[in-house]
Amino acid sequence: MENKEKEFENYRECHYVLLGFSQFKDILAKFVENLKFYRLKPLGKSNTQEIIYDVPERTITDAGVIISSIKEGGKRYLRIKKISLLQGELKRPTKTYVLGQLYDEEEPKDYSMQISQVIDNSFTMKFTIDIDEVVQKTEPIIEVDIENIKYNMICGTGYRAELLFENATYKDIESGRKVERQGVTLRLPIEPCKESDDLLSMIDHKICEIAPYNLTRFEIAQKLLYPKVVEEEQADQSDE
Secondary structure, eight states: OBOOSOBOOSEEEEEEEEOTTOOHHHHHHHHHHHOTTEEEEEEEEEEEEEEEEEOTTOHHHHTTEEEEEEEETTEEEEEEEEOOOOOGGGOOOOEEEEEEEEOTTOOGGGGHHHHHHHHHHTOSSOOSSOHHHHHTTOEEEEEEEEEEEEEEEEETTSOEEEEEEEEEEEEETTTOOEEEEEEEEEEEESSOOHHHHHHHHHHHHHOTTEEEOOOOHHHHHHHHHOHHHHHHHHHHHHHO
């Protein structure tokens, strides 16, 4: 793996789902209409693939840790996300770590030591299990293939963001079950700022064709591929 030093991603993602029979071209027109001081620069089409790994017992994802490989622009990266298991307003922001670039034949278990160190450092509570040993047993569980149409959003203040129109296919690797979903993703600077707040507020008030679905790809896959399991888990949490 190239560039083995841990680094934070410099953006956060906000996901939206298309409502009804909405079309991408109509949503793009709404962005252009309402973003008076922005220039939308088309960057063309691209494909992204995310493969999520875990053990059969789902020990890692059940703890709120998502290990995945991301393939984009001909390169693969190893990424770790720490998601909050709390619901509603108690849910904390997702933490993201990029460990470096993977070669085609490499998998997360080839870097179990580095991954276990990141996982151990992302929790205040220490694990009683051998994380390194668990990571060595991981296998692909979910595959997400995304066709993107990407735009740079450039504001006169120097603020930049990315707008992506997406056709995503979520696949359970063991069963082969697939679910398709169209959506919109915003990639915003990770640090809070007025431009990001104004942009999100504009979408909330002016673009009724999309609705926020601010979950990680793993959480979206869970809801689409295993809806009954997710409903039961949420019911159990509400009873506690």
